[in-house]
Amino acid sequence: MTDVANAIVLLTNFVIVPGVAYGSQLALGALGVTLVFGILRFANFAHGDVMAFGTMVALLTTWWFQGMGVGIAPLPTALIALPFGIVAAVAFNLSADRVVFRFYRRRKSPPVILLIASVGVMFALQGIVRFIIGPDDRRLADGARFIIKASEFKAATGLKEGLAIKLSQGLTVVVTAIAVTALFWFLHRTRAGKAMRAYSDNEDLALLSGVSPDRVVLYAWLIAGTLAAVAGTMYGIDKSFKPFTYFQLLLPIFASAILGGIGHPIGAVVGGFIVALSETAVTYAYKKFLRYLLPESWEPSGLMQLLSTDYKLAISFVILVVVLLVRPTGIFRGRVLS
Amino acid sequence: MTPKLRTPTLFAVMALLLAAVGVGQSWVVSLSILNLCLISAIMALGLNMQWGYAGLLNVGVMGFAALGGLAGVLVSEAPVGEAWAAGGDGLGFALLIVVGVALLIVLLRRFLRKGPLRTAATALLLVAGFFLARKFFDPAVESIERIDSTTTGYLGGAGLPIILSWAVGGLLAAGAAWLIGKVALGLRTDYFAIATLGIAEIVITVIKNEDWLGRGVKNVTGLDRPVPYEIDLQASPWFLDLVQWLGTDAIAGSSIFVKLCYAVLFALVLIAVVWLAERALNSPWGRMMRAIRDNEDAAAAMGKDVTRRHMQIFVLGAAVMGIAGAMLTTLDGQFTPGSYQPLRFTFLVWVMVIVGGSGNNWGAVLGGFLIWFLWVEAEPAAFWLMDAITAGLPEDNTLRAHLLDSAAYMRLIVIGLILLVVMRFSPRGIIPERRGR
Numbered sequence: 061m062t063d064v065a066n067a068i069v070l071l072t073n074f075v076i077v078p079g080v081a082y083g084s085q086l087a088l089g090a091l092g093v094t095l096v097f098g099i100l101r102f103a104n105f106a107h108g109d110v111m112a113f114g115t116m117v118a119l120l121t122t123w124w125f126q127g128m129g130v131g132i133a134p135l136p137t138a139l140i141a142l143p144f145g146i147v148a149a150v151a152f153n154l155s156a157d158r159v160v161f162r163f164y165r166r167r168k169s170p171p172v173i174l175l176i177a178s179v180g181v182m183f184a185l186q187g188i189v190r191f192i193i194g195p196d197d198r199r200l201a202d203g204a205r206f207i208i209k210a211s212e213f214k215a216a217t218g219l220k221e222g223l224a225i226k227l228s229q230g231l232t233v234v235v236t237a238i239a240v241t242a243l244f245w246f247l248h249r250t251r252a253g254k255a256m257r258a259y260s261d262n263e264d265l266a267l268l269s270g271v272s273p274d275r276v277v278l279y280a281w282l283i284a285g286t287l288a289a290v291a292g293t294m295y296g297i298d299k300s301f302k303p304f305t306y307f308q309l310l311l312p313i314f315a316s317a318i319l320g321g322i323g324h325p326i327g328a329v330v331g332g333f334i335v336a337l338s339e340t341a342v343t344y345a346y347k348k349f350l351r352y353l354l355p356e357s358w359e360p361s362g363l364m365q366l367l368s369t370d371y372k373l374a375i376s377f378v379i380l381v382v383v384l385l386v387r388p389t390g391i392f393r394g395r396v397l398s
Numbered sequence: 399m400t401p402k403l404r405t406p407t408l409f410a411v412m413a414l415l416l417a418a419v420g421v422g423q424s425w426v427v428s429l430s431i432l433n434l435c436l437i438s439a440i441m442a443l444g445l446n447m448q449w450g451y452a453g454l455l456n457v458g459v460m461g462f463a464a465l466g467g468l469a470g471v472l473v474s475e476a477p478v479g480e481a482w483a484a485g486g487d488g489l490g491f492a493l494l495i496v497v498g499v500a501l502l503i504v505l506l507r508r509f510l511r512k513g514p515l516r517t518a519a520t521a522l523l524l525v526a527g528f529f530l531a532r533k534f535f536d537p538a539v540e541s542i543e544r545i546d547s548t549t550t551g552y553l554g555g556a557g558l559p560i561i562l563s564w565a566v567g568g569l570l571a572a573g574a575a576w577l578i579g580k581v582a583l584g585l586r587t588d589y590f591a592i593a594t595l596g597i598a599e600i601v602i603t604v605i606k607n608e609d610w611l612g613r614g615v616k617n618v619t620g621l622d623r624p625v626p627y628e629i630d631l632q633a634s635p636w637f638l639d640l641v642q643w644l645g646t647d648a649i650a651g652s653s654i655f656v657k658l659c660y661a662v663l664f665a666l667v668l669i670a671v672v673w674l675a676e677r678a679l680n681s682p683w684g685r686m687m688r689a690i691r692d693n694e695d696a697a698a699a700m701g702k703d704v705t706r707r708h709m710q711i712f713v714l715g716a717a718v719m720g721i722a723g724a725m726l727t728t729l730d731g732q733f734t735p736g737s738y739q740p741l742r743f744t745f746l747v748w749v750m751v752i753v754g755g756s757g758n759n760w761g762a763v764l765g766g767f768l769i770w771f772l773w774v775e776a777e778p779a780a781f782w783l784m785d786a787i788t789a790g791l792p793e794d795n796t797l798r799a800h801l802l803d804s805a806a807y808m809r810l811i812v813i814g815l816i817l818l819v820v821m822r823f824s825p826r827g828i829i830p831e832r833r834g835r
Binding site: 103177180181185188249374377381 | 455514581582585587588589591592593596597599600603604607608615740743745747749752788803808809810811812813814815817818821822825
């Protein structure tokens with residue numbers, strides 16, 4: 061029996077806990093992408109860099125607070141700097157819309173034009189972020205490191221395998237839960253949220269019913285910016301902040317949004333968790349896990365790893381391509397515009 | 399200005415810009431920019447075929463360029479006999495299994511009707527094939543990578559002149575494009591974009607991690623060269639005579655001579671590609687492509703096979719990108735998978751096509767020249783600008799130091815702004831597509 065418990069703890073420690081934390085971050089990112097897609101009908105290639113921009117401002121504010129000796133130990137200082145990051149990301153999104161996207165929207169340009177314009181925004185924003193803070197890897201986390209330490213867990217349960225949960229992982233999940241709940245409450249319970257859903261579902265009908273398109277678009281950018289800053293900062297606290305990594309996050313984020321059904325908020329959350337968990341599950345070496353469960357004579361000789369960890373990024377895309385082929389609408393039947 | 403005069407004038411301006419760099423900085427710098435301009439122009443032509451002629455939003459240029467680059471290694475490096483002996487059989491066996499399983503799946507899907515049984519059988523075959531192939535693949539790879547891993551540790555190439563890799567790179571990229579097209583071409587535009595972005599990333603990951611193939615991130619350096627080496631030139635009497643007659647010194651002269659040789663080779667390829675592309679665009683085939691791009695349904699109603707034509711142009715465009723990728727590896731003299739980044743190899747090429755004028759071959763060429771020129775020259779320009787702005791501050795001022803350090807990133811802002819400004823005020827590019835033929 062202890063062998064089974066050991067195996068479960070082992071899997072939880074190395075696959076489920078990191079997967080759930082990463083999944084929360086992807087879910088937040090994918091929600092932003094999916095909302096912009098639902099309202100403005102284009103895939104925003106600048107979203108990863110908006111995340112980097114928001115995180116950068118949060119990081120600068122964190123340094124400022126740390127310099128003044130302000131903190132909320134044991135929680136990381138970045139958490140109270142987060143509102144500044146949110147304001148910055150929202151301000152960027154709104155000005156990008158005012159300067160770039162509004163023009164094409166008013167002319168009713170095809171979505172592809174907006175997509176290419178977002179590539180231009182992406183270039184400029186990458187330049188801005190690197191210009192201000194440089195391309196290096198930086199740490200955002202301070203305060204306590206763990207909620208549960210592996211050694212404490214071992215002592216408490218008497219098992220051979222330890223379970224460690226980092227504070228950053230716990231925080232990520234909590235913050236994501238709050239953000240997602242607030243978003244769904246907004247979308248389903250408020251007038252503005254209902255207007256957004258109506259607009260996303262059928263633009264003409266919503267306009268006929270008196271929904272203001274400018275207002276809806278404003279909300280979409282506002283929420284997308286907020287989610288981007290939160291996702292970026294949580295990722296930064298959990299791992300580290302490096303502008304290039306945030307650009308690369310765009311790939312699994314797109315995969316999550318499409319997997320769940322683009323334009324569909326619940327889909328984005330589910331997609332995020334599926335992508336993250338399969339990334340950790342497929343690249344985990346199951347040798348030790350199987351040793352606990354199988355009789356001794358069956359012990360596997362290899363690492364029992366499906367793919368090396370170098371292929372992490374590739375996995376989300378294999379999932380994406382398979383989904384696109386088998387069920388192009390995604391799990392939750394997102395919109396399929398021609 | 400009449401459209402007829404516009405194109406030559408713009409290219410003359412471009413030539414003047416390059417000449418200005420030659421006079422102002424140095425001719426070596428100017429020629430190295432020119433060489434990369436030529437390669438960029440070919441890459442942009444490839445993307446222009448896909449996007450400009452046919453409206454395929456391919457965001458995976460990087461993958462095809464990298465496959466072309468890989469061809470440089472596979473063609474020119476000497477074969478490693480020991481590695482072949484150690485792992486060649488295992489690899490061959492694994493390859494046979496993969497091909498066999500793929501054939502089985504194709505057959506199965508042809509004979510079984512759509513339903514849960516077919517899905518289950520396909521999945522089962524895939525999983526079984528994966529593990530069976532890994533059984534032979536893993537030990538073979540291990541023994542290959544163990545052989546002299548500091549210098550080789552891979553299978554090596556064919557030991558042929560590297561110039562052949564330009565054609566091989568094109569073929570390799572075309573083959574990959576065929577496979578990718580089979581999977582992705584049915585998707586709608588933005589899904590196709592995201593899928594190709596991901597597939598390019600997968601291609602790079604594979605090249606980076608499969609050390610037996612092209613040494614991965616350990617890089618292959620000192621590749622074969624299609625032009626003479628500077629040191630040989632400096633030792634050969636005819637070259638010394640030439641330099642003396644021109645009145646320059648041998649070291650600078652040899653460097654310029656080598657770069658000129660590359661420029662001539664690249665220019666020949668560019669001229670050939672432009673000539674073929676222009677012929678194709680102005681033929682009935684080109685008209686059909688534009689018709690499909692502008693209205694797929696109408697073209698299909700006229701009996702055009704839209705899917706097949708899309709596949710055709712996707713493969714052709716990818717081949718051109720592969721050729722450019724192989725040329726780039728040849729120019730660099732090394733293959734470094736770590737240097738392939740989507741920003742430089744995919745999105746920058748996109749900016750070239752959009753700014754130059756999608757659908758117009760001359761536009762793509764000019765875009766390739768202009769954007770590469772700006773990409774390189776934005777850095778010294780920004781440095782000079784920052785230096786001028788902060789000239790009043792003392793040398794050790796933090797702000798001044800930071801601004802001068804960060805000047806390199808101005809190029810990203812410049813390229814982004816150029817793309818946005820051109821899209822806004824000249825949406826069809828600097829040399830727009832000619833309509834109504």
